[in-house]
Amino acid sequence: VETTTAEKIEKGGPVSRAPxxxxxxxxxxxxxxxxFHTAYLLLGDRGLAEDLVQTALAKTYIAWPRLREVxxxxxxAHKTLVNTASSWFRRKxxxxxxxxxxMPETSHEPRFENRPAVREALRRLTARQRAVVVLRYFRDMSxxxxxxxxxxxxxxxxxxxxxxxxKMRAHLGEATPLxxxxxx
Amino acid sequence: xxxxxxxxLKDHVADVDVPRLDIxxxxxxxxxxxxxxxxRRGVVVAAMVGAAATGIATLPGATRTDDPAFSAAxxxxxxxxxxxxxxxxxxxxxxxxxxxxxxxxPIRTVHYVDGGVVVGTGKDEWVDGDxxxxxxxxxxxGEIQPLDIDNARFIGTDIESSFVSYPSKVxxxxxxxxxxxxxxxxxxxxxxxxxxxxFENTDLPYTQLxxxxxxxxxxxxxxxxxxxxxxxxxxxxxxxxxxxxxxEFVGAINGGRAAISSDFGEDGAVRDIVTGRDLLTIxxxxxxxxxxxxxxxxxxxxxxxxxxxxxxxxxxxxxxTKKTAxxxxxxxxxRATVKMGFSWTPDGHLLYLLEDGIKxxxxxxxxxxxxxxxxxAKPKVGS
Numbered sequence: 001v002e003t004t005t006a007e008k009i010e011k012g013g014p015v016s017r018a019p020x021x022x023x024x025x026x027x028x029x030x031x032x033x034x035x036f037h038t039a040y041l042l043l044g045d046r047g048l049a050e051d052l053v054q055t056a057l058a059k060t061y062i063a064w065p066r067l068r069e070v071x072x073x074x075x076x077a078h079k080t081l082v083n084t085a086s087s088w089f090r091r092k093x094x095x096x097x098x099x100x101x102x103m104p105e106t107s108h109e110p111r112f113e114n115r116p117a118v119r120e121a122l123r124r125l126t127a128r129q130r131a132v133v134v135l136r137y138f139r140d141m142s143x144x145x146x147x148x149x150x151x152x153x154x155x156x157x158x159x160x161x162x163x164x165x166x167k168m169r170a171h172l173g174e175a176t177p178l179x180x181x182x183x184x
Numbered sequence: 185x186x187x188x189x190x191x192x193l194k195d196h197v198a199d200v201d202v203p204r205l206d207i208x209x210x211x212x213x214x215x216x217x218x219x220x221x222x223x224r225r226g227v228v229v230a231a232m233v234g235a236a237a238t239g240i241a242t243l244p245g246a247t248r249t250d251d252p253a254f255s256a257a258x259x260x261x262x263x264x265x266x267x268x269x270x271x272x273x274x275x276x277x278x279x280x281x282x283x284x285x286x287x288x289x290p291i292r293t294v295h296y297v298d299g300g301v302v303v304g305t306g307k308d309e310w311v312d313g314d315x316x317x318x319x320x321x322x323x324x325x326g327e328i329q330p331l332d333i334d335n336a337r338f339i340g341t342d343i344e345s346s347f348v349s350y351p352s353k354v355x356x357x358x359x360x361x362x363x364x365x366x367x368x369x370x371x372x373x374x375x376x377x378x379x380x381x382x383f384e385n386t387d388l389p390y391t392q393l394x395x396x397x398x399x400x401x402x403x404x405x406x407x408x409x410x411x412x413x414x415x416x417x418x419x420x421x422x423x424x425x426x427x428x429x430x431x432e433f434v435g436a437i438n439g440g441r442a443a444i445s446s447d448f449g450e451d452g453a454v455r456d457i458v459t460g461r462d463l464l465t466i467x468x469x470x471x472x473x474x475x476x477x478x479x480x481x482x483x484x485x486x487x488x489x490x491x492x493x494x495x496x497x498x499x500x501x502x503x504x505t506k507k508t509a510x511x512x513x514x515x516x517x518x519r520a521t522v523k524m525g526f527s528w529t530p531d532g533h534l535l536y537l538l539e540d541g542i543k544x545x546x547x548x549x550x551x552x553x554x555x556x557x558x559x560x561a562k563p564k565v566g567s
Protein backbone atom coordinates (compact mmCIF):
# COMPACT_ATOMS: atom_id res chain seq x y z
CA VAL A 1 0.00 0.00 0.00
CA GLU A 2 1.43 3.34 -0.99
CA THR A 3 1.69 5.78 1.85
CA THR A 4 1.24 9.49 1.45
CA THR A 5 3.82 12.01 2.52
CA ALA A 6 1.63 13.05 5.41
CA GLU A 7 1.33 9.45 6.58
CA LYS A 8 5.06 8.95 6.42
CA ILE A 9 5.82 11.92 8.57
CA GLU A 10 3.25 10.97 11.17
CA LYS A 11 4.38 7.44 11.83
CA GLY A 12 7.09 8.36 14.32
CA GLY A 13 10.25 6.36 14.35
CA PRO A 14 13.95 6.36 14.52
CA VAL A 15 14.89 10.05 14.66
CA SER A 16 13.88 10.21 18.34
CA ARG A 17 16.00 13.15 19.37
CA ALA A 18 15.95 16.88 19.22
CA PRO A 19 17.97 18.36 16.35
CA UNK A 20 21.29 19.97 17.07
CA UNK A 21 21.35 23.72 16.57
CA UNK A 22 23.42 23.30 13.42
CA UNK A 23 21.02 20.74 11.99
CA UNK A 24 18.03 22.92 12.71
CA UNK A 25 19.71 26.05 11.34
CA UNK A 26 20.47 24.18 8.13
CA UNK A 27 16.90 22.98 7.92
CA UNK A 28 15.44 26.45 8.57
CA UNK A 29 17.67 27.98 5.92
CA UNK A 30 16.45 25.40 3.44
CA UNK A 31 12.73 25.89 4.03
CA UNK A 32 12.49 29.53 5.06
CA UNK A 33 11.74 31.04 1.68
CA UNK A 34 9.29 28.36 0.61
CA UNK A 35 7.44 28.44 3.93
CA PHE A 36 7.25 32.20 3.89
CA HIS A 37 5.75 32.23 0.41
CA THR A 38 3.21 29.58 1.40
CA ALA A 39 2.30 31.54 4.50
CA TYR A 40 2.03 34.75 2.51
CA LEU A 41 -0.41 33.16 0.09
CA LEU A 42 -2.48 31.83 2.97
CA LEU A 43 -2.58 35.07 4.94
CA GLY A 44 -1.91 37.87 2.47
CA ASP A 45 0.25 39.78 4.93
CA ARG A 46 4.03 39.73 5.30
CA GLY A 47 4.15 40.31 9.03
CA LEU A 48 1.57 37.68 9.85
CA ALA A 49 3.22 35.30 7.40
CA GLU A 50 6.55 35.67 9.16
CA ASP A 51 4.90 35.04 12.54
CA LEU A 52 3.19 31.98 11.13
CA VAL A 53 6.45 30.56 9.80
CA GLN A 54 8.23 31.13 13.10
CA THR A 55 5.40 29.38 14.93
CA ALA A 56 5.41 26.43 12.55
CA LEU A 57 9.20 26.10 12.77
CA ALA A 58 9.10 26.06 16.55
CA LYS A 59 6.43 23.35 16.48
CA THR A 60 8.54 21.37 14.03
CA TYR A 61 11.51 21.65 16.34
CA ILE A 62 9.45 20.12 19.15
CA ALA A 63 8.10 17.35 16.93
CA TRP A 64 11.48 16.52 15.42
CA PRO A 65 12.10 13.39 17.54
CA ARG A 66 8.83 11.91 16.27
CA LEU A 67 9.61 12.26 12.60
CA ARG A 68 10.21 9.06 10.76
CA GLU A 69 13.25 10.51 9.10
CA VAL A 70 14.95 13.87 8.92
CA UNK A 71 14.00 14.15 5.26
CA UNK A 72 10.37 14.34 6.34
CA UNK A 73 10.94 17.56 8.26
CA UNK A 74 10.16 20.02 5.41
CA UNK A 75 6.85 18.31 4.69
CA UNK A 76 6.01 18.25 8.37
CA ALA A 77 6.86 21.93 8.71
CA HIS A 78 4.59 22.86 5.81
CA LYS A 79 1.80 20.72 7.18
CA THR A 80 2.15 22.39 10.56
CA LEU A 81 2.14 25.77 8.89
CA VAL A 82 -1.14 25.09 7.10
CA ASN A 83 -2.78 23.63 10.19
CA THR A 84 -1.61 26.52 12.35
CA ALA A 85 -3.02 28.96 9.81
CA SER A 86 -6.32 27.08 9.96
CA SER A 87 -6.40 27.39 13.74
CA TRP A 88 -5.71 31.11 13.39
CA PHE A 89 -8.63 31.43 10.99
CA ARG A 90 -10.90 29.78 13.52
CA ARG A 91 -10.15 32.42 16.12
CA LYS A 92 -13.03 34.78 16.66
CA UNK A 93 -10.66 37.70 16.55
CA UNK A 94 -9.24 36.70 13.19
CA UNK A 95 -11.50 38.96 11.20
CA UNK A 96 -10.23 41.93 13.12
CA UNK A 97 -6.65 40.87 12.55
CA UNK A 98 -7.03 40.47 8.82
CA UNK A 99 -5.76 43.34 6.73
CA UNK A 100 -8.70 44.91 4.96
CA UNK A 101 -8.58 47.42 2.18
CA UNK A 102 -4.86 48.12 2.20
CA MET A 103 -1.85 45.97 2.79
CA PRO A 104 0.80 47.44 5.09
CA GLU A 105 3.73 46.65 2.85
CA THR A 106 4.06 49.73 0.71
CA SER A 107 7.76 49.08 0.25
CA HIS A 108 6.98 45.84 -1.53
CA GLU A 109 4.88 47.02 -4.40
CA PRO A 110 3.82 44.35 -6.84
CA ARG A 111 5.73 44.02 -10.04
CA PHE A 112 2.94 42.40 -11.95
CA GLU A 113 -0.26 44.04 -12.94
CA ASN A 114 -2.32 41.10 -11.80
CA ARG A 115 -0.85 40.90 -8.28
CA PRO A 116 -3.52 42.86 -6.37
CA ALA A 117 -6.11 40.86 -8.24
CA VAL A 118 -4.51 37.57 -7.27
CA ARG A 119 -4.34 38.62 -3.67
CA GLU A 120 -7.95 39.68 -3.73
CA ALA A 121 -8.96 36.49 -5.50
CA LEU A 122 -7.30 34.46 -2.75
CA ARG A 123 -8.95 36.57 -0.09
CA ARG A 124 -12.37 35.82 -1.56
CA LEU A 125 -11.86 32.13 -0.96
CA THR A 126 -12.77 30.41 2.26
CA ALA A 127 -9.83 29.42 4.45
CA ARG A 128 -10.17 25.79 3.40
CA GLN A 129 -10.40 26.67 -0.28
CA ARG A 130 -7.34 28.90 -0.01
CA ALA A 131 -5.38 26.13 1.67
CA VAL A 132 -6.41 23.66 -1.01
CA VAL A 133 -5.37 26.00 -3.81
CA VAL A 134 -2.05 26.88 -2.20
CA LEU A 135 -1.15 23.28 -1.46
CA ARG A 136 -2.16 21.96 -4.83
CA TYR A 137 -1.04 24.73 -7.17
CA PHE A 138 1.74 26.44 -5.30
CA ARG A 139 3.16 23.50 -3.35
CA ASP A 140 2.32 21.13 -6.23
CA MET A 141 0.90 18.53 -3.87
CA SER A 142 -1.30 15.65 -4.98
CA UNK A 143 -4.97 15.43 -4.06
CA UNK A 144 -4.12 12.64 -1.62
CA UNK A 145 -1.36 14.52 0.15
CA UNK A 146 -3.48 17.65 0.30
CA UNK A 147 -6.29 15.64 1.90
CA UNK A 148 -3.86 14.17 4.43
CA UNK A 149 -2.46 17.55 5.37
CA UNK A 150 -5.89 19.11 5.78
CA UNK A 151 -7.41 16.09 7.46
CA UNK A 152 -10.26 15.72 4.99
CA UNK A 153 -11.29 13.34 2.24
CA UNK A 154 -9.96 13.45 -1.29
CA UNK A 155 -13.50 14.16 -2.39
CA UNK A 156 -13.57 17.28 -0.26
CA UNK A 157 -10.27 18.40 -1.74
CA UNK A 158 -11.64 17.96 -5.25
CA UNK A 159 -14.88 19.78 -4.56
CA UNK A 160 -13.11 22.60 -2.72
CA UNK A 161 -10.66 22.89 -5.58
CA UNK A 162 -13.45 23.11 -8.09
CA UNK A 163 -15.30 25.77 -6.12
CA UNK A 164 -12.10 27.72 -5.52
CA UNK A 165 -11.11 27.71 -9.16
CA UNK A 166 -14.54 28.93 -10.18
CA LYS A 167 -14.27 31.87 -7.80
CA MET A 168 -10.72 32.66 -8.86
CA ARG A 169 -11.59 32.41 -12.50
CA ALA A 170 -14.50 34.75 -12.03
CA HIS A 171 -12.40 37.32 -10.22
CA LEU A 172 -9.21 37.05 -12.23
CA GLY A 173 -11.13 36.90 -15.45
CA GLU A 174 -12.53 40.31 -14.69
CA ALA A 175 -9.33 41.85 -13.39
CA THR A 176 -6.62 40.49 -15.63
CA PRO A 177 -6.13 39.81 -19.28
CA LEU A 178 -5.47 36.18 -18.51
CA UNK A 179 -7.81 33.69 -20.03
CA UNK A 180 -8.33 30.93 -17.58
CA UNK A 181 -10.70 28.84 -19.59
CA UNK A 182 -12.88 26.13 -18.10
CA UNK A 183 -12.10 24.58 -14.75
CA UNK A 184 -10.66 21.13 -15.04
CA UNK B 185 -6.19 26.01 -16.10
CA UNK B 186 -4.25 24.19 -13.40
CA UNK B 187 -0.94 25.20 -14.91
CA UNK B 188 -2.15 28.75 -15.24
CA UNK B 189 -3.20 28.95 -11.60
CA UNK B 190 0.10 27.46 -10.57
CA UNK B 191 1.97 30.00 -12.67
CA UNK B 192 -0.10 32.89 -11.37
CA LEU B 193 0.52 31.92 -7.74
CA LYS B 194 4.24 31.42 -8.25
CA ASP B 195 4.56 34.67 -10.14
CA HIS B 196 2.50 36.34 -7.45
CA VAL B 197 5.05 35.59 -4.73
CA ALA B 198 8.15 35.69 -6.89
CA ASP B 199 8.92 39.30 -6.11
CA VAL B 200 7.64 39.38 -2.55
CA ASP B 201 10.69 40.12 -0.47
CA VAL B 202 11.38 37.28 1.87
CA PRO B 203 12.19 38.61 5.34
CA ARG B 204 15.76 38.23 6.48
CA LEU B 205 16.18 34.96 8.31
CA ASP B 206 17.35 35.52 11.86
CA ILE B 207 18.55 32.04 12.72
CA UNK B 208 19.52 32.96 16.25
CA UNK B 209 16.03 34.30 16.96
CA UNK B 210 14.43 31.28 15.35
CA UNK B 211 16.52 28.92 17.45
CA UNK B 212 15.77 30.90 20.57
CA UNK B 213 12.04 30.72 19.87
CA UNK B 214 12.28 26.99 19.20
CA UNK B 215 14.26 26.34 22.38
CA UNK B 216 11.82 28.35 24.46
CA UNK B 217 8.81 26.62 22.97
CA UNK B 218 10.39 23.19 23.45
CA UNK B 219 11.19 23.96 27.06
CA UNK B 220 7.63 25.14 27.72
CA UNK B 221 6.24 22.15 25.88
CA UNK B 222 8.35 19.61 27.73
CA UNK B 223 7.67 21.24 31.05
CA ARG B 224 3.93 21.24 30.34
CA ARG B 225 3.90 17.66 29.20
CA GLY B 226 6.34 16.67 31.90
CA VAL B 227 4.13 18.35 34.44
CA VAL B 228 1.17 16.28 33.32
CA VAL B 229 3.09 13.00 33.36
CA ALA B 230 5.05 13.78 36.50
CA ALA B 231 1.89 14.92 38.21
CA MET B 232 0.24 11.64 37.26
CA VAL B 233 3.26 9.66 38.37
CA GLY B 234 3.70 11.72 41.48
CA ALA B 235 0.20 12.53 42.51
CA ALA B 236 -1.24 9.15 41.83
CA ALA B 237 1.56 6.67 41.93
CA THR B 238 3.70 7.91 44.75
CA GLY B 239 1.08 9.54 46.82
CA ILE B 240 1.22 13.27 46.38
CA ALA B 241 -1.89 14.97 47.63
CA THR B 242 -0.89 18.46 48.51
CA LEU B 243 -3.37 21.24 48.48
CA PRO B 244 -3.36 24.76 49.82
CA GLY B 245 -5.39 25.59 52.86
CA ALA B 246 -3.05 25.37 55.81
CA THR B 247 -4.16 23.97 59.09
CA ARG B 248 -2.07 23.22 62.10
CA THR B 249 -2.36 20.44 64.57
CA ASP B 250 -1.04 21.61 67.89
CA ASP B 251 -0.93 18.20 69.47
CA PRO B 252 0.70 15.84 67.03
CA ALA B 253 1.45 13.12 69.55
CA PHE B 254 0.25 9.79 68.29
CA SER B 255 1.00 6.11 68.34
CA ALA B 256 3.53 5.06 65.72
CA ALA B 257 1.88 1.66 65.30
CA UNK B 258 -1.54 3.18 64.76
CA UNK B 259 -0.14 5.80 62.42
CA UNK B 260 1.66 3.11 60.43
CA UNK B 261 -1.57 1.16 60.03
CA UNK B 262 -3.43 4.30 59.04
CA UNK B 263 -0.70 5.11 56.54
CA UNK B 264 -0.82 1.67 54.87
CA UNK B 265 -4.54 1.80 54.30
CA UNK B 266 -5.07 5.52 53.89
CA UNK B 267 -1.82 6.88 52.49
CA UNK B 268 -0.74 10.39 53.41
CA UNK B 269 -1.66 13.86 52.30
CA UNK B 270 -0.69 17.41 53.06
CA UNK B 271 -2.69 20.54 53.67
CA UNK B 272 -0.55 23.62 53.77
CA UNK B 273 2.35 22.86 56.07
CA UNK B 274 0.72 19.89 57.78
CA UNK B 275 1.18 16.26 56.83
CA UNK B 276 -1.50 13.72 57.70
CA UNK B 277 -1.08 9.96 57.82
CA UNK B 278 -4.19 8.06 56.86
CA UNK B 279 -7.67 9.37 56.33
CA UNK B 280 -7.83 10.88 59.75
CA UNK B 281 -6.79 14.07 61.46
CA UNK B 282 -5.37 12.13 64.40
CA UNK B 283 -1.92 11.60 62.90
CA UNK B 284 -0.70 15.01 61.88
CA UNK B 285 2.78 16.52 61.71
CA UNK B 286 3.44 20.21 61.11
CA UNK B 287 6.48 20.97 58.96
CA UNK B 288 6.40 24.73 59.35
CA UNK B 289 6.88 25.42 55.61
CA PRO B 290 4.37 24.75 52.82
CA ILE B 291 4.56 21.13 51.70
CA ARG B 292 4.99 20.78 47.93
CA THR B 293 5.53 17.07 47.41
CA VAL B 294 4.81 13.87 49.30
CA HIS B 295 6.62 10.65 48.41
CA TYR B 296 5.83 7.34 50.04
CA VAL B 297 8.69 5.32 51.51
CA ASP B 298 8.82 2.45 53.95
CA GLY B 299 8.11 3.74 57.45
CA GLY B 300 6.97 7.20 56.48
CA VAL B 301 6.99 9.79 53.75
CA VAL B 302 9.57 12.09 52.25
CA VAL B 303 8.17 15.59 51.85
CA GLY B 304 9.49 18.46 49.81
CA THR B 305 8.89 21.88 51.30
CA GLY B 306 9.55 25.31 49.93
CA LYS B 307 8.14 28.62 48.87
CA ASP B 308 8.03 27.72 45.19
CA GLU B 309 5.79 25.27 43.45
CA TRP B 310 7.56 22.00 43.03
CA VAL B 311 7.93 22.08 39.29
CA ASP B 312 7.65 25.74 38.37
CA GLY B 313 9.79 27.53 40.86
CA ASP B 314 13.43 28.39 40.47
CA UNK B 315 14.19 27.43 44.02
CA UNK B 316 14.90 23.89 45.10
CA UNK B 317 12.81 22.00 47.57
CA UNK B 318 14.08 21.00 50.95
CA UNK B 319 13.39 17.36 51.58
CA UNK B 320 12.65 15.73 54.92
CA UNK B 321 11.67 12.27 56.05
CA UNK B 322 8.60 12.25 58.24
CA UNK B 323 8.37 8.89 59.92
CA UNK B 324 5.15 7.41 61.20
CA UNK B 325 6.50 8.05 64.70
CA GLY B 326 6.07 11.77 63.96
CA GLU B 327 9.82 12.42 63.83
CA ILE B 328 11.12 14.82 61.17
CA GLN B 329 14.55 14.10 59.66
CA PRO B 330 15.90 16.81 57.30
CA LEU B 331 17.73 15.23 54.35
CA ASP B 332 20.95 16.48 52.80
CA ILE B 333 19.65 16.63 49.25
CA ASP B 334 20.83 19.59 47.21
CA ASN B 335 19.74 20.87 43.83
CA ALA B 336 16.98 18.34 43.30
CA ARG B 337 13.38 19.07 42.53
CA PHE B 338 12.32 15.55 41.62
CA ILE B 339 13.23 12.50 43.66
CA GLY B 340 12.49 8.84 43.14
CA THR B 341 11.24 6.61 45.92
CA ASP B 342 10.18 3.01 46.43
CA ILE B 343 7.65 2.19 49.12
CA GLU B 344 9.45 -1.05 49.89
CA SER B 345 12.54 0.79 51.13
CA SER B 346 13.62 4.00 52.82
CA PHE B 347 15.87 4.96 49.89
CA VAL B 348 15.48 7.96 47.62
CA SER B 349 17.17 8.67 44.27
CA TYR B 350 18.06 11.97 42.64
CA PRO B 351 20.52 13.46 40.15
CA SER B 352 23.63 15.40 41.09
CA LYS B 353 25.32 17.58 38.51
CA VAL B 354 29.06 17.15 38.04
CA UNK B 355 29.56 19.66 35.24
CA UNK B 356 27.89 20.61 31.98
CA UNK B 357 25.82 17.65 30.84
CA UNK B 358 27.57 15.19 33.16
CA UNK B 359 25.56 13.81 36.04
CA UNK B 360 25.80 11.33 38.86
CA UNK B 361 22.87 9.41 40.25
CA UNK B 362 22.71 9.43 44.01
CA UNK B 363 20.85 7.03 46.28
CA UNK B 364 20.37 8.07 49.89
CA UNK B 365 18.94 6.14 52.81
CA UNK B 366 16.42 8.62 54.15
CA UNK B 367 16.10 6.88 57.48
CA UNK B 368 19.80 7.29 58.24
CA UNK B 369 20.21 10.41 56.05
CA UNK B 370 23.23 8.66 54.60
CA UNK B 371 24.35 8.46 50.99
CA UNK B 372 24.58 4.79 50.02
CA UNK B 373 25.53 5.04 46.34
CA UNK B 374 26.75 7.55 43.78
CA UNK B 375 27.01 6.31 40.21
CA UNK B 376 28.41 8.24 37.26
CA UNK B 377 26.40 7.81 34.09
CA UNK B 378 29.37 8.61 31.85
CA UNK B 379 29.63 10.37 28.51
CA UNK B 380 27.68 7.90 26.39
CA UNK B 381 24.40 9.45 27.41
CA UNK B 382 23.06 12.97 27.29
CA PHE B 383 20.51 14.77 29.41
CA GLU B 384 20.22 17.78 27.13
CA ASN B 385 16.47 17.22 26.88
CA THR B 386 15.94 18.21 30.47
CA ASP B 387 17.16 20.73 32.98
CA LEU B 388 17.20 18.08 35.66
CA PRO B 389 17.23 14.35 34.89
CA TYR B 390 14.15 12.61 36.20
CA THR B 391 14.80 9.48 38.26
CA GLN B 392 12.53 6.66 39.35
CA LEU B 393 13.56 4.11 41.95
CA UNK B 394 12.39 0.52 41.70
CA UNK B 395 14.29 -1.84 43.97
CA UNK B 396 17.98 -1.91 43.09
CA UNK B 397 17.47 0.03 39.88
CA UNK B 398 17.22 3.76 39.33
CA UNK B 399 15.64 4.55 35.95
CA UNK B 400 16.77 7.82 34.41
CA UNK B 401 15.43 9.66 31.33
CA UNK B 402 18.33 10.14 28.92
CA UNK B 403 19.38 10.38 25.29
CA UNK B 404 21.93 8.14 23.64
CA UNK B 405 24.74 10.26 22.20
CA UNK B 406 26.03 7.62 19.82
CA UNK B 407 24.26 5.58 17.17
CA UNK B 408 20.70 6.72 16.60
CA UNK B 409 20.57 9.20 19.47
CA UNK B 410 17.39 7.65 20.79
CA UNK B 411 15.43 8.53 23.90
CA UNK B 412 15.99 5.84 26.49
CA UNK B 413 15.69 4.91 30.12
CA UNK B 414 19.04 4.27 31.74
CA UNK B 415 18.97 1.44 34.25
CA UNK B 416 21.40 2.40 37.00
CA UNK B 417 22.00 -0.50 39.37
CA UNK B 418 23.00 1.42 42.44
CA UNK B 419 24.18 -1.67 44.31
CA UNK B 420 26.79 -2.80 41.77
CA UNK B 421 27.28 0.51 39.92
CA UNK B 422 26.44 -0.78 36.45
CA UNK B 423 24.74 1.53 33.96
CA UNK B 424 23.00 0.33 30.83
CA UNK B 425 20.09 1.30 28.61
CA UNK B 426 16.83 -0.50 29.33
CA UNK B 427 16.29 -2.32 26.05
CA UNK B 428 12.56 -2.77 26.57
CA UNK B 429 11.98 0.96 27.06
CA UNK B 430 14.28 2.51 24.48
CA UNK B 431 12.64 5.16 22.32
CA GLU B 432 9.54 5.33 24.48
CA PHE B 433 7.90 8.11 26.47
CA VAL B 434 7.88 6.50 29.91
CA GLY B 435 5.66 7.58 32.78
CA ALA B 436 5.50 5.60 36.01
CA ILE B 437 7.73 2.61 36.78
CA ASN B 438 6.61 0.42 39.64
CA GLY B 439 6.94 -3.25 40.50
CA GLY B 440 9.04 -4.01 37.43
CA ARG B 441 6.40 -2.54 35.14
CA ALA B 442 6.51 0.64 33.12
CA ALA B 443 3.67 2.81 31.83
CA ILE B 444 4.52 4.00 28.32
CA SER B 445 2.50 6.95 27.07
CA SER B 446 1.00 7.01 23.61
CA ASP B 447 2.93 9.21 21.27
CA PHE B 448 1.66 10.97 18.18
CA GLY B 449 -1.26 8.62 17.67
CA GLU B 450 0.58 5.38 18.45
CA ASP B 451 -0.75 3.31 21.34
CA GLY B 452 1.10 3.16 24.63
CA ALA B 453 1.42 0.14 26.87
CA VAL B 454 2.09 -1.19 30.32
CA ARG B 455 5.21 -3.24 29.79
CA ASP B 456 7.09 -5.84 31.81
CA ILE B 457 10.54 -4.28 31.88
CA VAL B 458 12.49 -7.54 32.08
CA THR B 459 10.70 -9.54 29.41
CA GLY B 460 9.70 -6.58 27.24
CA ARG B 461 6.22 -8.04 26.98
CA ASP B 462 3.27 -5.66 26.75
CA LEU B 463 0.80 -6.52 29.49
CA LEU B 464 -1.77 -3.91 28.58
CA THR B 465 -2.44 -1.55 25.70
CA ILE B 466 -3.00 2.14 26.36
CA UNK B 467 -5.11 3.33 23.42
CA UNK B 468 -4.00 6.61 21.88
CA UNK B 469 -6.67 9.32 21.69
CA UNK B 470 -8.66 8.85 18.50
CA UNK B 471 -8.85 11.47 15.79
CA UNK B 472 -6.63 13.76 17.79
CA UNK B 473 -5.05 16.47 15.69
CA UNK B 474 -3.38 18.02 18.69
CA UNK B 475 -0.50 16.71 20.73
CA UNK B 476 -2.78 14.96 23.20
CA UNK B 477 -1.70 11.63 24.56
CA UNK B 478 -2.80 8.76 26.78
CA UNK B 479 -0.90 7.23 29.64
CA UNK B 480 -1.26 5.20 32.78
CA UNK B 481 -0.52 5.63 36.44
CA UNK B 482 0.57 2.47 38.17
CA UNK B 483 -0.18 1.51 41.73
CA UNK B 484 2.90 1.30 43.91
CA UNK B 485 3.20 -2.46 43.48
CA UNK B 486 2.41 -2.34 39.75
CA UNK B 487 -0.78 -4.34 40.24
CA UNK B 488 -3.20 -1.71 38.97
CA UNK B 489 -3.04 0.81 36.16
CA UNK B 490 -5.36 3.76 35.72
CA UNK B 491 -5.54 4.69 32.04
CA UNK B 492 -6.07 8.38 31.35
CA UNK B 493 -6.01 10.57 28.28
CA UNK B 494 -5.03 14.17 27.78
CA UNK B 495 -5.63 16.61 24.97
CA UNK B 496 -3.87 19.80 24.08
CA UNK B 497 -5.89 22.97 24.43
CA UNK B 498 -6.76 24.81 21.22
CA UNK B 499 -4.17 27.47 21.90
CA UNK B 500 -1.56 24.74 22.35
CA UNK B 501 -0.57 26.13 25.70
CA UNK B 502 -1.70 23.38 28.04
CA UNK B 503 -2.82 19.79 28.35
CA UNK B 504 -6.21 18.87 29.75
CA THR B 505 -6.77 15.46 31.28
CA LYS B 506 -10.19 13.86 31.00
CA LYS B 507 -11.97 13.68 34.33
CA THR B 508 -12.75 10.00 34.09
CA ALA B 509 -10.34 7.17 33.51
CA UNK B 510 -10.25 3.38 33.48
CA UNK B 511 -8.79 1.37 36.34
CA UNK B 512 -7.43 -2.02 35.27
CA UNK B 513 -6.13 -4.90 37.34
CA UNK B 514 -3.32 -5.77 34.99
CA UNK B 515 -3.08 -9.51 35.63
CA UNK B 516 -6.82 -10.20 35.38
CA UNK B 517 -7.89 -7.50 32.94
CA UNK B 518 -10.78 -6.46 35.20
CA ARG B 519 -11.80 -2.87 34.53
CA ALA B 520 -13.84 -0.10 36.09
CA THR B 521 -14.38 3.59 35.47
CA VAL B 522 -12.85 5.87 38.07
CA LYS B 523 -12.46 9.61 38.55
CA MET B 524 -9.08 11.22 38.11
CA GLY B 525 -7.55 13.47 40.76
CA PHE B 526 -6.51 10.63 43.04
CA SER B 527 -3.44 9.38 44.84
CA TRP B 528 -2.66 5.75 45.45
CA THR B 529 -2.56 4.49 48.99
CA PRO B 530 0.28 2.10 49.81
CA ASP B 531 -2.08 -0.88 49.66
CA GLY B 532 -3.61 -0.04 46.28
CA HIS B 533 -6.68 2.08 47.00
CA LEU B 534 -7.55 5.41 45.44
CA LEU B 535 -7.30 8.41 47.74
CA TYR B 536 -9.34 11.53 46.92
CA LEU B 537 -9.02 14.76 48.79
CA LEU B 538 -12.37 16.52 48.37
CA GLU B 539 -13.75 19.82 49.52
CA ASP B 540 -15.84 18.08 52.15
CA GLY B 541 -13.84 15.01 53.07
CA ILE B 542 -11.26 12.36 52.34
CA LYS B 543 -12.47 9.46 50.26
CA UNK B 544 -10.74 6.09 49.93
CA UNK B 545 -12.04 3.87 47.13
CA UNK B 546 -11.46 0.31 46.00
CA UNK B 547 -10.48 0.72 42.32
CA UNK B 548 -12.55 -2.08 40.78
CA UNK B 549 -15.72 -2.22 42.88
CA UNK B 550 -16.00 1.52 43.39
CA UNK B 551 -16.74 0.99 47.07
CA UNK B 552 -15.66 4.08 49.00
CA UNK B 553 -15.28 5.24 52.60
CA UNK B 554 -15.38 8.94 53.33
CA UNK B 555 -14.01 10.68 56.40
CA UNK B 556 -14.41 14.36 57.30
CA UNK B 557 -11.52 16.71 56.70
CA UNK B 558 -9.37 17.85 59.58
CA UNK B 559 -11.08 20.64 61.49
CA UNK B 560 -10.70 24.00 59.79
CA ALA B 561 -9.21 22.60 56.58
CA LYS B 562 -10.66 24.09 53.41
CA PRO B 563 -8.75 22.68 50.48
CA LYS B 564 -9.24 24.34 47.14
CA VAL B 565 -9.80 21.13 45.27
CA GLY B 566 -8.93 21.35 41.62
CA SER B 567 -7.03 24.60 41.94
